Amino acid sequence: MIGVARVLVDQDMCCGSGLCADALPSVFDQGVEDGVVRLLDENPEPALAEELRAVAFRCPSRAITVLD
């Protein structure tokens, strides 16, 4: 899978598990006041593509979309 993965997050859907920020802290963070996802990098390096998809799959509220 070559190319820059674009990432979208839906903060309304986010239930604040923080699993994304824990797995990929260069891409995701968690708000201190609400625990909700913050997207730090919407164009992460291609090397992260596989891990990004794993993180999106793991997200309990399906709040992360990875576009190829």
Place this chain on the structure above:
Amino acid sequence: MTESLLPELPRARTHPFDPPAEYTRLRRDSPIARHVWPNGVEGWLVSTYEEVRALLSDPRLSINRFQSPPPSLAAGRKPAVLLPRSLVAMDPPEHTPWRRLIVRELTPRWAKSMEPRITEITREYIDQIRQIGPPADLVPSLNLAVPSRVICELLGVPDADHGFFQKQAEVRSTVGSAPEDVDAATAALHDYLDQLVAEKRRTGADDLLGRLAVAEIDGERPPHEIVVGMAMLLLIAGHETTSNMIGLGTATLLANRTLIDELADTDRATALVEEILRIHSIVQYGVVRRATEDIDIAGVHIAAGDWVVSSLASANRDESRYGCPHAVDTTWAQAPHLTFGYGVHQCAGQSLARVELRVVLRELFDAFPGLHSTMPVERLPYRENMFVYGLLRLPVTW
């Protein structure tokens, strides 16, 4: 009540570490099938990974199960003292702001920062076990003691009250407790937390309950009774589940001693903990939801009002997702297990539970490398017919 003609909920285990073998057939032949529960209530039993994941994240399923009796094990009388409302009785959108007030306190980052303190607490209890000498029952002396103490500190229970708090919590989660004692313990905890929350609000305490008590949802202070409910939820969800998983994890390592070496390295121990979580699931009879609309899934029509019970234990053994579904295998990337559930109600304390499990197992086998149970692990007493699976006792020597 008319006798149901449906198959009964599978319950017979062939090995204490494995869910009933009937689930293997269900996953192959009927991933979503009508069953009858021991209390006579009928519903759908979901047994495959894909379908459990899909349904637990489907907004057409409600967690509200208080209007009519849900499928259950019907183990005798209902508790006379009920818990106040909390996250586990709320659907979105009501659930969303409450969930945020809780999860912001329990992030993976915070859980990791707790590791030194959890290690300290664990060593304290291990020292006590060592001083008393073998044999020891690890269930009360370590497995329940550590998570219970951690929750006390998280809720900001003053040191002087830890003993009272842990005693009541232990009565509630001990299988042999008389029903009236369980009710009395629930009432005592409720009254205690009711006062504690009021105190936190009054003094503006800078801890979880203090912050929760003065939080705002849509510009309004949260009702006192729901804050008390959240405290009860954190207490109950936070220590009974963790303690049972610690016990099963210990038994797993005693039965497969080569796995003990994995505990020495944090990354490998983390992978081992994930596998222990997957193999045991502990919520053994599934997660109950109710359809609020018709749902068509996997060739099945679920009607509005139907009960839908997702078997996390079966999903975690799904052959289509796991190469060796019934073995602990830390050597390759696995599909994420569903032990903490899935969807917006996924366990809010999962990161804390992971750290507690890893630390307690590591410290236990570090302190007692020759630890063994006084009987074969297959013959230990297990919590059959309980919502949360685990060990009744874990007698060990070293």
